Amino acid sequence: MKLNELNITQACEGLRKKEFSAVELTKSYLSHIKKTDHKIKSFITVTEDEAVKQARQADKRIQNNEMSELLGIPCSIKDIINTKGVLTTAASNILKNYVPVYDATLISRLKKEGTVMLGKVNCDAFAHGASTENSDYFTSHNPWDLERVPGGSSGGSASAVAANQCLYSIGTDTGGSIRQPAAFCNLVGLKPTYGRISRYGLISMTSSTDCPSIIAKRVVDVAIVLEKIAGLDQKDSTTINKKVDDYQEYLKDENIKDLKVGMPSEYFLNELNVEIKEAVEKAIKKIESLGATIVPISLPHTKYAVPTYYIITPCEVSSNLARFDGIRYGYSANGTEEAKNLLDVYTKSRGKGFGNEAKRRIMLGTYALSSGYYEAYYLKAQKVRALIIKDFKDAFEKVDLIISPTTPNVAFKIGQHSGNPLEMYMEDIFLSAVSLAGLPAVSVPCGFVKPSDGEKEMPVGMQLIGKSFDEKTILKVANVYEKNTDWTNQKPKD
């Protein structure tokens, strides 16, 4: 097996046993990125020199027998997360030259663990989208079929992990942006509970649902990363002082006999592609055969989730994007020659302004918040949100977790929905409710389907939804399912 094809556990073991060094591991990724990224297009910025430097430091720490599962492990970061001294564009023209002066909390925590950052990956601009087609720069490609999208908005994270360009990636999930790309690329994607991982240092989209999220090749890999970055942060008052579970330890227990799994009827209706429905139903049967009890449940307000999300999100987006007025971000060194040059570059790039989707959301949100419309739209949406939250609360009286498909379709072709925002929004049909309720959910591979408009089989994902702060139960069931099936071992052909 090539070095860049390992998973985190294997890479960690190889480093410990000195089968290879962190520098060798990092270089194998860097050269693979060079070889493949002209067709996959995951990266906006590759931080080659910095990565090798970090790998050297990791090697020193390994020599000193330091232990962290992420020491020397190469990753990528969605370009919406602030990284000190490294360009952070949010895949937008407006922030084309923005170099943050501080690290997001999760970045500081990862640096402390000694992970190696290979660079910043593409996404829909400001994370608005489900395909990366809203990136102001370029569209990323799905390694399973280059004519298709890798999903979005964390599409560059997914394409990078699936194409073996890094071992894991940190993205964000505000309304599905890690779960859907994971499903489209045969990966594991975890959106934790709102407040489980600090949002400090994220470029905010919808502050009430934004969650830093993790995408990797296996359930344990995701669990390892979660353990390192979760928990209270004084800089984000929505994080709470609740113990971070020892997820890896918890995953060792493979007994799921006492667990009740809810199967919501509203998530298995006709909008769903028949073959995806069959694949997920088969996966649920498998989980039943492994010991869990399946309980039919109802989440009656499901059909309002997408419309509710697409009122609340633009409202928060219109307020969050107001700060990008071209004055404060994108240049720093005040008064110097350098500042003048930067200002010049910035003014030119700002000329291009926001992309269409950002403009659409700013206008919709400003409208929905304006006097006379606030009650009819924003307030109403918040009331429906309360009903959606209650649906889950009632369901979790009866079950320990809920399973649904992650997406209604497999990865679609580039260009298929980009001219029709409503079609694109409907791709979020199984994702929005969970985000509005702030619950944890993980997408795991559960099969392959040949789409009617293509020859290549495309991956299918299953979504496991948990109680608030109960990431451990969904990860456990996902892990048991993964171990008893072969889906995650399937890889796209080069």
Ligand code: GLN
């Ligand atoms: N598709 C959703 C949207 O466009 C999800 C975005 C996200 O999670 N960042 O809003």
